[in-house]
Amino acid sequence: MRAVLFSCLLLLSASGLWAQEKEIEIRQAGSFQLDEENFPGANILERSATKQVHLVHQGMDVWSDKAFFYKKENRFDAFGNVRIMQGDSLVLTSKTVNYDGKINLAVAKEQVVLDNKEMLLETDTLYFDRTKNIAYYPANGTVYDSLTTITSKRGTYISDSKKYTFENKVVVNNPDFTLTSARMDFYTETKHAFFYGATTIIGEDYVVRCREGFYNTVKKEGFFKKNASIDYNNRNILGDSIYFNDTKKYASATQNIRITDTINNSIITGNYGQVFKEKDSAMVTHRAVAINVVELDSLYIHADTLIATGPPEQRIIRGFHDVRIFKEDLSGKTDSIHFNQTSGRAKLIRRPITDRDLQYLTPQEIADRNPILWSDESQMTGDEIHLTIDTEKEVLDSLLIYNNAFVIEQDSLNAANFNQIKGLQLKGKFKGKSLEIVDVIQNTEMVYYIYDDEILELTGIDKAICSALRLEFEDSGIEKITFFTNPDGVVYPPDDLPENTRQLLGFTWREDERIYSKEDLFHGIDLQRFNIKGNLPEIEGVPIKLKR
Template sequence: MKLKLSIILILLFNVLLSQEKKIIQIIEAGSFDKNELDLPGANILKKNDNLRVHLLHDGMDIWSNYALFYKKNNSFKARGDVVVKQGDSIELYSEKLEYDGNSRKIIAKSNVIFKNNNTTLKTQILFHDRDLKEIYFEKGGVIKDSSNTIKSTEGKYYLENSKYEFNKRVNVYNNDTDIKSFKLDYYSDTEKVFFYGPTVITGQDYRIFSEKGFYNTKTKNGFFNTKAKIEYSNRTITGDSLIFDDLKKYASGKNNVTILDTINKTIIKGNFAEIFKELDSAMITRNSYAIKLLEKDSLFIKADTLFAIGPEKNRIIKGRYDVKFFKNNMSGKSDKFIMNQKNGLIKLLRNKLSEREQQILTSKEISKKNPVIWNGESQMTGDEIHIIRNIKTNRLDSLKILNNAFVIEKDSFGINNYNQMKGIDLFGNFKDNELEKIRLNRNTEMIYYLYDEESKELIGIDKAICSSILMTINNNKIDEIIFYTNPEGKVYPEMELEINEKILNGFNWRINEKILNKENLINN
């Protein structure tokens, strides 16, 4: 029992010894003096021609021209070219300095310069807690390291992890990048910036906006995940999280990504995107769709994957896999599409048929694979569909369906009756973004249900062939039909025709695929 008590007493004694405050030592001075009347309790230390005042406390050396040393309080006040050195990495210069040896806290004033490794801080007043290993300034400071300059109203430096913390306006800049923020941390050893408030990063050809993320000023890349936006090569990219790499000329985004092309009035959205500046291209996927802003309207285009390729004045947008589009009173589908921003051409294309598919598929089965558009109550299909936009007025100008053009319109009165027209090619014209006229050319055929205008009773079914058919559209319905060049036709009573005689070869009514509105397109 006595042995255990002795061990405890020894341990307590050692703890007390370790907690004993170290006394400030006077190493040398040019002169020593006292003035109890004006400076009670102070040792007045001054330099002379040969010696400066030199004090030491717990591994920290202090030199000055003049010092008041208070032995009882274990503190001093120094002034005149004050120099502080601690180890090989910390140096402090100022005109005035106050130090409390018990609390181990420093207050340096007037033309303060603090150096640690490769970092230099300049300010007018600086606080240093040696126990916490923290430095703090509150009346403006400038920090410089090997690459960056930092200006801020106030800041704190943590020596152990080389971190500067700024909670007010701060500016980090170098020859290539300028960062302005309200709250950020800067690590001087890695030159990385972590920010936690509204921040703008400006490079030579980009600007980044975010409220949370990090940026490496050395490798010029970063990650941004709160209100993130990148202005890059005449594109604006937003998303829940963005990645940016200036050296690789690359950016990407995840979740709720939007790419805005202000020059071409195009918006592309999706849940994952990549932008390659060197290739002048962008790819976006996962519920991706594009919005082409038209005069008084917008064209929505959705695809499994969208690409924007080329410089802004000659940019091409491509979509592949399950392409759909919608605008007011018009929608469509295809395997892929190409939109040329320079000439205003939009192509709706099907995937190329294999040799076997060409041999075994019927006209109806091929029609099922063909691009399709719905204009009001009319359905139009063909091997390839072109929609042309007037680049001067930014309105839809014309429509082309190349090869196997087929037009179907549900009869307004009959339950399973369909007006049908087909030919090799189709050409149409828009007025105020609405289809006004369409013309079928070469080997045209027609089946059309005729009704008495007053009684609305069925007169018969008009079956005709000719070289060309012109149709006028009114209120998104076929209003008038004109036949050109040797038309041949006959009106049959409905009962005289078998079911298969009431449809043209290749007929395929695809109304179940029709896109009814933009919400149906986006959320499908």
Template sequence: MIKDPQMTLKTDTLHFDRSKQILYYKYSGTIKDSINTLTSNTGKYSLQNNKFQAISDVVLINPDYILNSNHLDYYTNDGKAFLYGSSTISSDDNFIYCEKGFYDTKQNISHFTRNARIEYDDREIKADSLFYNRNTGFASATKNITITDTLNHSVLKGNYAEYFEKLDSAYVIGRALAITNTNKDSLFIHGDTLLVTGDPKNRIIRAYHHVKFFKSDMSGKCDSIHSNQRTGLTQMFKNPVLWSNQSQITGDTIQLISNIETDKLDSLKVLQNAFIINKDSIGFNQIKGRNLLGKFDENDLRFVHIIGNSEVIHFVRNEDNSLIGIEKTTCSEIHFVLKDGAIQNAKFITQPDGETYPPSKLPENVRKLRGFQWREDEKPLTKEDIFKLDEK
């Protein structure tokens, strides 16, 4: 046994290289300082720089965690440890794995690389580089980041992220992407910045600037989006556009309400300047009004109620899909039944004013309602398209 003011070293057989001032053992040893107890199969201790090098079955026991590694360099004067090879750190709060890293056992600050990951009860963070402060519960990640929420079946990706353990919140930038599994389908959301807050039962996803999302049966675009997974309410702000089936839907604010039990879309609200456009072979079917209420059936928009200043242009066709005429009507309120985005049935409420014109009697310049804007070129067609910046 060897003692000095900073540590105690115990082993069955201890060798001393006087010229190099190195103590070493070949068959199991234990070193203790004021904080940690470290054991390994073989090891050596440099008296000159207070460096202890432990090799094979290395275990460092701290009051807050247990560290296991194949190779660890530990400095007894400042409590700093350098990890090489497959290494783990286990605690009540989390589990850490890396294949190269640094841990300041006195300050509880660490940095991990090479297949680094931190696992929590319901979340896992992977990245090329991970910084972690155990005292504050703060972690930052750089490059090839994946944050997996195992409880809500969602994933965050990006090139830089910050995670606040005590707030259960994450911030992601750099090709930021949120993936949420809904009803055996995946929703992909991209924005310049992603912010996820709240505990698993009250999780909120926010995306800011150049926001686009894609799902197999729906896509959209806006400047910012707010999605509450507890209530099922998703809100789109600032020049939002939603593509559902064959319909383009716009307005000042768009709200989507999902059934939280089935993960299917339940209803839709478009507040102020509501506008639905559906492309016909020779023009555009259009529904416009102050506000819009909609109802989904199997994620397909089927029922629409336009409230206030309602207007419609509808290319009326018979069962053979032959054009009968072009209907143009205004009304205070209109109820529609849609099929594949096209008007199947309409009910006009309170003094409708309009008629159905033969195509030759309705000039091209009046076949579009005021505020018409066809934005098909902005529509994401694949999950990769959400990263494309639209041309100005």
């Protein structure tokens, strides 16, 4: 019984000590008054000539010129040059403070300044919850240090994590950038910013937009998501996720990216891309497609990897490996491409063939490796093909094929027959969207099927050689052939020319490779391998999946 009683006494004693610890303590005051008529229950404390009123509550010191202390309610109202110190890491000053010791809540008003050693907060009204170590301003606050100033309509400071949460019309001004956001979390020690809602960062030579992101304001690097874009180096970069480092002058993006050249009116899309400002270059891979406007139509170029280099007035686009081209009336394939946007010349280049390859490859196998173009009903191949666009008029201008130029057109009346012309070089001129004239030069050979115009019956097969010839096109087909310099040829009756002599050396019909639409750019390609994850660089301490 005595033991139980002794335990109860200990508990009551401890409870009493705890209650005493919670009470507000008067440390000093210049004078003490009572005015029950006007301030019932208040101890009116005023400063002396040398010392302010000093109140203490659970590790918090409060100095003021005057204070109304309500001991029974464990609260006070402090006025004039109010200064609050909590530990050695937080100082608050204002004209007035209302403090309730029961719930540990201080309300500071007029010329409020909160100093957490890293940054200063200025506002007109601040609520300071000491239990949660949270300070909140409901209207118009400014937070700043020696470099950065942040303003917002509302804000919260969480002392334990040294974090500000800014809401409504957040504006960050820094010598290197200006940031606006709907909402932002800012860590005062690391200077890391996390933002949510419509956000814009404007630097000296870039503009970032997103609806969710992270930015290290010291290292000038960040991740951006949700409608993310960067205007950078005369390019607009869009992507599901974007990484940007202003110090290194570098940006990268993943998934559904779109890089627009704002000077040359061209676009590169893909699922992974990089931009290097110092090198004036951009690289895109994983379902990469370059898009250029030609004749109010789009010219699409797909490659495993697309690289754009050079300043806007001298920009070059290079495509490597399994290059495919599509335009409404023109398509092609090659191993690599070199496109000069200034001159408008696109070079279609085959994969290099070694001397050893030449020893065992047949002319047909070499032709299968050569670049190829389809224009209307014509198939054209050669060791290298140059396609030129008139950049001022934005129309197809001319065509050049170097070495082993070969033109094939399937007979419209008999699919087993093919009109063929080959030579060392080919020069073509476009009119509108189609070839108008083609000159085949040097060591020229031809096989051409001749029909009776009235009964549409095959009457002969013209097989000829000459130094050069000209093809004139009309209605998407060969309309006229003109031979130059002593042509030598024979028109054979169909039955007199064996089937195995009707094809010129190196003949190959590659219709199954032809590209008829934008979708065909990816025909036969495993698109799943283009879905990539985690290719963005990592920022120390910050995951790509942003966490608040």
